[in-house]
Amino acid sequence: SPISLLITMRVVLCLLIVSALGSAGFFDDVSGLGGGNLFGDSFKGVQSLVSGDQKGLEGNVGSVMSLLKGIKQKMPILEAIASDSQRNTLRQVDGFLQTVTSFSDSVKSGGEAQFNQNKGRWMDIAKSIFETGGLNSIVKLIASQSSTTSTCFIAAAVLPVVYLLR
Numbered sequence: 001s002p003i004s005l006l007i008t009m010r011v012v013l014c015l016l017i018v019s020a021l022g023s024a025g026f027f028d029d030v031s032g033l034g035g036g037n038l039f040g041d042s043f044k045g046v047q048s049l050v051s052g053d054q055k056g057l058e059g060n061v062g063s064v065m066s067l068l069k070g071i072k073q074k075m076p077i078l079e080a081i082a083s084d085s086q087r088n089t090l091r092q093v094d095g096f097l098q099t100v101t102s103f104s105d106s107v108k109s110g111g112e113a114q115f116n117q118n119k120g121r122w123m124d125i126a127k128s129i130f131e132t133g134g135l136n137s138i139v140k141l142i143a144s145q146s147s148t149t150s151t152c153f154i155a156a157a158v159l160p161v162v163y164l165l166r
Contacts, residue, residue, distance in 0.1 A: 045130060045131070045136060046123065046126045046127050046130050046131060049063075049064065049122070049123075049126045049130075050119070050122075050123065051119070053115070054107075054111065054112050054115050057107060057115065057118060057119060057122060058104070058107055058108065060122070061100060061103060061104045061107055061122065062104065064100050064126070064129070065097065065100050065101060065104060067139070068093055068096055068097040068100060069097065071090070071093050071138060071142075072093055072094070072097065075090060075093070078090055078138070078141065078142070081141065082138075082141060083137075085134060085137065086134070086137050086138060086141055088134070089133060089134035089135060089137060089138055090138065092133055092134075096129045096133060096135065099125060099128075099129070100125065100129070103118075103121065103122065103125055106118065106121075107122075
């Protein structure tokens, strides 16, 4: 009957909207793009990771650790959409994470007294990971997939509404 069809369509519409809103930020939690933090559109590479004080250094190191942990969680999906060179970079994420975690411990234990030394080491580590290691390309991949995923899921949710309003 037309009424049961209408009810079914409304239920499907609600499910689509809920899934779209939940999935639209699927990759955002990896990079922090949803919150507009360090790895969003304003990320300018290694220079974005330089800080003039101990607290900023600890924060940037923590942000890179969070990024690497997020990439590790989404590894199967990222590998499926990555190019060959990006897959090679993804295989290095565990090593990158170990390096950054070890450095984070060193930064916290060294404190302000070793800030200048740690700042120089951090620049070397960040260049090694992002430029030489290729993590910049993974950040770009996540950013491109985040916007594509959001657009696709939102379109999937809006299309039935447009159809119902005709």
